[in-house]
Amino acid sequence: MKYLEEFRDPELAKRLLDDIHAIAKGRWALMEVCGGQTHSLIRNGIDTLLPDNIELIHGPGCPVCVTPLEVIDKALRIAAQPNVTFCSFGDMLRVPGSGEDLFTVKGGGGDVRVVYSPLDAVKIARDNPTREVVFFGIGFETTAPANAMAVVQAKRLGLKNFSMLVSHVLVPPALEAIMRSPHARVDGFLAAGHVCSVMGYWQYEPLAERFRVPIVVTGFEPLDLLQGIRMVVRQLEEGRFEVENAYARAVTREGNVPAQMLLSEVFEVTARKWRGIGEIPASGWGLSPAYREFDAAIRFDVSDINTVESAICRSGDVLQGLIKPNECPAFGKECTPRKPLGATMVSSEGACAAYYQYGRFMPLERIKG
Amino acid sequence: MTMDGTTPVFDMDGWVCPLPLRDHPNIILGHGGGGKLSSELVEHVFLPAFHNDALQHLGDSAVLRIGGQRLAMSTDSFVVRPLFFPGGSIGELAINGTVNDLAMSGATPLYLSAGFIVEEGLPIVTLGVIVERMAAAARAAGVELVTGDTKVVDRGHGDGLYINTTGIGVIPAGADIAPQNARPGDVVIVSGSLGDHGMAVMSVREGLAFETQIVSDSAPLNGLVAALLNVTPRIHVLRDPTRGGAASSLNEIAKASQIGIVLDERAIPVRPAVRAACELLGMDPLYVANEGKLIAILPREDADAALTALRAHPLGTEAAIIGQVVERHPGVVVAKTGIGGTRVVDMQIGEQLPRIC
Numbered sequence: 001m002k003y004l005e006e007f008r009d010p011e012l013a014k015r016l017l018d019d020i021h022a023i024a025k026g027r028w029a030l031m032e033v034c035g036g037q038t039h040s041l042i043r044n045g046i047d048t049l050l051p052d053n054i055e056l057i058h059g060p061g062c063p064v065c066v067t068p069l070e071v072i073d074k075a076l077r078i079a080a081q082p083n084v085t086f087c088s089f090g091d092m093l094r095v096p097g098s099g100e101d102l103f104t105v106k107g108g109g110g111d112v113r114v115v116y117s118p119l120d121a122v123k124i125a126r127d128n129p130t131r132e133v134v135f136f137g138i139g140f141e142t143t144a145p146a147n148a149m150a151v152v153q154a155k156r157l158g159l160k161n162f163s164m165l166v167s168h169v170l171v172p173p174a175l176e177a178i179m180r181s182p183h184a185r186v187d188g189f190l191a192a193g194h195v196c197s198v199m200g201y202w203q204y205e206p207l208a209e210r211f212r213v214p215i216v217v218t219g220f221e222p223l224d225l226l227q228g229i230r231m232v233v234r235q236l237e238e239g240r241f242e243v244e245n246a247y248a249r250a251v252t253r254e255g256n257v258p259a260q261m262l263l264s265e266v267f268e269v270t271a272r273k274w275r276g277i278g279e280i281p282a283s284g285w286g287l288s289p290a291y292r293e294f295d296a297a298i299r300f301d302v303s304d305i306n307t308v309e310s311a312i313c314r315s316g317d318v319l320q321g322l323i324k325p326n327e328c329p330a331f332g333k334e335c336t337p338r339k340p341l342g343a344t345m346v347s348s349e350g351a352c353a354a355y356y357q358y359g360r361f362m363p364l365e366r367i368k369g
Numbered sequence: 370m371t372m373d374g375t376t377p378v379f380d381m382d383g384w385v386c387p388l389p390l391r392d393h394p395n396i397i398l399g400h401g402g403g404g405k406l407s408s409e410l411v412e413h414v415f416l417p418a419f420h421n422d423a424l425q426h427l428g429d430s431a432v433l434r435i436g437g438q439r440l441a442m443s444t445d446s447f448v449v450r451p452l453f454f455p456g457g458s459i460g461e462l463a464i465n466g467t468v469n470d471l472a473m474s475g476a477t478p479l480y481l482s483a484g485f486i487v488e489e490g491l492p493i494v495t496l497g498v499i500v501e502r503m504a505a506a507a508r509a510a511g512v513e514l515v516t517g518d519t520k521v522v523d524r525g526h527g528d529g530l531y532i533n534t535t536g537i538g539v540i541p542a543g544a545d546i547a548p549q550n551a552r553p554g555d556v557v558i559v560s561g562s563l564g565d566h567g568m569a570v571m572s573v574r575e576g577l578a579f580e581t582q583i584v585s586d587s588a589p590l591n592g593l594v595a596a597l598l599n600v601t602p603r604i605h606v607l608r609d610p611t612r613g614g615a616a617s618s619l620n621e622i623a624k625a626s627q628i629g630i631v632l633d634e635r636a637i638p639v640r641p642a643v644r645a646a647c648e649l650l651g652m653d654p655l656y657v658a659n660e661g662k663l664i665a666i667l668p669r670e671d672a673d674a675a676l677t678a679l680r681a682h683p684l685g686t687e688a689a690i691i692g693q694v695v696e697r698h699p700g701v702v703v704a705k706t707g708i709g710g711t712r713v714v715d716m717q718i719g720e721q722l723p724r725i726c
Contacts, residue, residue, distance in 0.1 A: 004648065008707050008708065010635075010707060010708050010709060013708035013709070014708075014709065042712060043653075043706070043712055044706045044707065044708055044710055044712070045705075045706040045708070045709070045710015045711045045712045046708070046710055047710070048710045048711045048712075049708070049709065049710045103397050103398065103399070104395070104397065106397075106398075107395050107396065107397045107398075108395070116650075222707070222708045338405060338406070356715070357713075357715050
C-alpha cells in the first residue's frame with residue numbers, strides 16, 4: 001500500500017534496530033504517549049526486538065481509556081432515553097460505566113449507533129428532526145477539530161436537535177502531571193504524532209526544558225516508531241533533552257493553524273477528570289459559551305452524576321507508567337477485555353487490552369524463537 | 370397454546386443456567402460474532418441441554434454413522450444486512466455457507482433444506498431474485514434443495530429476509546478430518562486472500578466508498594476439497610474461516626488439537642484494497658469474515674502436492690502456506706510480524722469495532 005509499505009520495510013527496520021542496539025548503553029524507560037503507538041509497537045512485535053535495557057512504558061494517550069467513569073455514566077443515562085439517538089465511535093460502546101455499557105443499552109432497545117465521523121451524527125440529526133441526536137465527543141487534540149466542525153455545522157444549519165457530550169483531553173498537561181509525580185520514572189517521551197499534526201510541537205519545548213527530558217514527535221508505522229526510539233535513545237546517551245521531530249511528513253512546529261483557530265472558537269480550556277489519574281487542572285476542552293447550547297450534559301441535565309472510580313483496578317498506575325499491565329493482580333483474571341475493570345482493558349488501544357490481545361500475559365520466551 | 374387451549378406457563382424464574390454466564394444477563398450482538406462470547410453461549414447454554422456424541426465435537430458439521438456410511442450434517446442461518454452486496458447476496462451465502470460447512474469434514478454435499486423467514490412488505494421481486502441466485506449457487510455446488518419452509522413475520526420484526534439452510538453429505542472412506550487432528554510438523558495452508566467478504570459487506574453497510582470495489586468471495590468449497598482429497602487423503606484439518614476470521618478458526622484448532630500455530634504474517638495473502646480498508650478502520654484482516662476460503666492443515670510432505678492441486682483450481686489460484694504447527698505454546702497462535710517481531714493472535718472477543726483514531 002502506497003505510503004504504508006514504505007514504512008514497514010523489514011530491511012530498514014533491521015538497520016534501525018541494529019543501530020538502537022549499538023547506541024543504547026544505559027537503562028532507559030521510554031514512554032510512548034499515544035495508544036495507537038502502543039498498539040502498533042505490540043502488533044508489530046517491536047517490543048520483542050528491542051534491547052533488554054530499553055523499556056517501553058505505555059502512556060495515557062488512549063482517549064477511550066482516560067474518559068472518566070462519570071462521563072460514561074452520563075452517556076449511558078442519555079443514550080437510554082427513548083427520544084435519543086446516541087452516536088459514538090465504535091470502541092466506546094464496550095466501555096463499562098459503573099453498571100453497564102452502551103452495547104447493553106443498545107441490547108435493551110436504546111438507539112445507539114456507531115459513526116465514523118461526528119459529521120455523520122450531524123447528518124442523522126438533520127434527517128431525523130424529531131429525534132434528539134447526541135454525539136459522544138471524546139478524544140485528544142487529534143479528534144477535536146472534526147468534533148468542533150460538527151458543532152459549527154450544526155449551528156450553521158440551525159439544528160436544535162443536535163448536541164455533543166464533550167470530554168476532550170489535552171496531552172501536554174498529562175505529560176506534566178506524569179513528570180511531576182513523585183514516582184516519575186520516564187526518561188524520554190515518544191510524543192503522539194497525530195496530536196502534533198494538529199497542535200504542532202512548540203508546546204512541548206518548555207516541558208523538555210523544565211523536566212530535562214527528551215521528547216521526540218513520533219509516528220505510528222514500525223519505521224516511524226523505531227526512528228523515534230533511536231532519536232530518544234541518542235539524546236539520552238548524549239545527555240541532551242530537546243524536542244525533535246521524527247514525523248516530519250505529517251508534523252510541523254506550528255501544526256495546523258486553521259484547525260487551532262477553529263478549536264479556540266468552539267472550545268475553552270477546563271479542568272478534566274482522567275480515568276485512573278484523577279482531576280488535572282486545565283487538561284481538557286469543553287464547549288465555549290458561544291456553543292454551549294449544544295452541550296448534551298446541560299441539555300439532558302446529568303450534572304447530578306458523580307461517579308467514584310473502582311478501587312481494585314490499577315489502570316491509573318498503568319496509565320502513569322508505574323506498573324506494566326501484567327503486574328496488576330487483576331490482569332487476565334478478574335479483568336479481561338470481555339469483563340474489563342478499567343478502561344485500559346477496554347479499548348483495543350488500551351495498554352492492558354494490547355497486552356492481553358497480543359499475549360503479553362505469558363512470558364515472552366514462550367512465543368519467541 | 371397447549372392442546373387443551375390453555376396458555377402454557379413457562380417457568381422463567383426456575384431456569385438456572387447450568388454453567389452460569391456471569392458477564393451478560395442478556396444476549397448482546399457479540400454472542401453471535403463467532404468469537405469467545407459465541408463459543409461460551411454454546412458451551413454454557415446449548416451443550417448442557419442437547420449433549421450427545423455427535424454434537425460434542427463442535428465441528429462445522431456433525432458426523433453421523435448410519436449403517437456403514439458416514440454422513441455429515443450441518444445447519445446455518447443467514448441474517449446478513451444488506452441482502453445484496455458486491456459479489457453476492459444472502460442467497461448465495463445461504464447455499465455456499467452450508468455446502469462449505471459440510472465440505473470442511475471432507476464430505477461431498479448432496480441435499481439441502483431451506484427455511485425462509487420473510488418480513489411483511491418485502492417486494493416479491495427481491496425474494497424472487499434471491500431465490501434464483503440460490504438455485505444457481507446450488508447448481509454450481511452440485512447440490513439439490515429438497516425441502517423447505519416459509520414464515521412471514523410482522524413488519525419491523527426482521528431485516529427483510531432471514532434464511533436457514535441445513536445440508537447433508539457423504540464422507541468418503543479414509544478421510545479423517547477434524548479440528549482435533551492437527552499435529553506438530555503440519556503446515557497451515559490458506560486457499561486465497563483473507564478478509565474479502567467481511568470488508569465487502571462492511572463497505573456497503575457503513576456506506577464507505579473505496580477507490581477499488583471490494584467484492585465478496587462467496588463460493589462453494591466442495592470442489593476445492595475434492596481436488597485436495599484427490600492428491601492427499603491425509604488432510605488433518607479443514608476449516609472455512611467465516612465469522613471471527615482466520616484468527617478465530619486457528620485458535621479453535623490450536624485448542625482442539627492442543628498444539629501451537631506459528632503464522633508468517635508476510636505470507637498471508639490479503640488484497641491491497643482489503644488491507645487499506647482494514648488500516649482505515651483499525652481492523653485486522655485475520656479477524657475479518659470469509660465466505661469462500663478454506664484453511665487446510667496437513668503433513669509437510671504433502672504440502673507441495675496440496676498447493677499444486679489448490680492452485681490448479683479457479684478458487685485456489687492464490688493458495689499459500691501461511692504457517693506451521695508446533696509443539697510449543699499449545700493452544701496459542703502466534704504470528705511472525707512483517708519486521709521480524711512476534712505477537713500472539715488471540716481469539717476475537719465480540720464484535721470487531723472500528724477504532725476512534
